[in-house]
Amino acid sequence: MLRLGVLGSGSGSNMQAILDAIREGRLDAEIVLVLSDNPDAFILQRARDADLPTALIDCRGFAQKFPTAAQQETAAALQAAGAEIICLAGFMRLVKRPLLDAFPRRILNIPPSLLPAYPGLHAWEQAVADGATESGCTVHLVDDGMDTGPIIAQARVPLLPTDTPATLHARIQIEEHRLYPEAIKMVAQT
Numbered sequence: 001m002l003r004l005g006v007l008g009s010g011s012g013s014n015m016q017a018i019l020d021a022i023r024e025g026r027l028d029a030e031i032v033l034v035l036s037d038n039p040d041a042f043i044l045q046r047a048r049d050a051d052l053p054t055a056l057i058d059c060r061g062f063a064q065k066f067p068t069a070a071q072q073e074t075a076a077a078l079q080a081a082g083a084e085i086i087c088l089a090g091f092m093r094l095v096k097r098p099l100l101d102a103f104p105r106r107i108l109n110i111p112p113s114l115l116p117a118y119p120g121l122h123a124w125e126q127a128v129a130d131g132a133t134e135s136g137c138t139v140h141l142v143d144d145g146m147d148t149g150p151i152i153a154q155a156r157v158p159l160l161p162t163d164t165p166a167t168l169h170a171r172i173q174i175e176e177h178r179l180y181p182e183a184i185k186m187v188a189q190t
């Protein structure tokens with residue numbers, strides 16, 4: 001059975017979607033460790049409710065940086081848990097070496113945009129502000145750039161004339177929750 005590690009900073013709805021796919025038999029996997037850089041993140045509560053092992057990533061007081069020592073500790077914790085594929089699920093720090101080197105081509109991310117359009121933060125807000133006609137989400141392999149790694153799968157979401165950033169993001173998240181488990185399966189088969 002595929003062993004997954006999950007990193008998240010926020011609500012953890014994508015982790016929940018992966019967990020639901022496992023429970024419903026759509027994904028033959030188990031989540032072996034959930035890590036967060038934010039002690040108050042709801043993803044940790046969701047994980048505890050599901051009896052999943054959790055741990056905090058100590059980013060040494062940096063608000064945005066993912067310090068090298070913290071990346072080394074994260075890689076060690078994931079390796080000790082036997083994780084084979086790492087899913088970034090709303091994880092808000094840029095992953096670099098040495099974490100990348102510990103799991104080459106095995107770290108996935110799900111930004112809320114049709115990459116290469118709108119890499120980085122708050123992509124749905126930019127799509128609405130620009131009057132874009134469509135948006136969506138992308139699952140890609142993480143490399144050392146900002147949302148630049150090879151694309152595994154995408155889902156398109158049309159923008160409606162009445163969309164606000166919040167309504168668009170909500171519809172993108174519905175697609176994220178469907179797409180992420182499918183993309184994990186695709187990567188596991190390669």
Ligand code: GAR
Pocket residue numbers: 008009010011012013014015043089090091092110111112120121122137173176
């Ligand atoms: C998701 O919409 C995801 O696309 C986005 O954060 C949200 C996390 O939601 N990720 C990024 O912006 C990555 N740069 P969740 O915590 O409920 O899964």
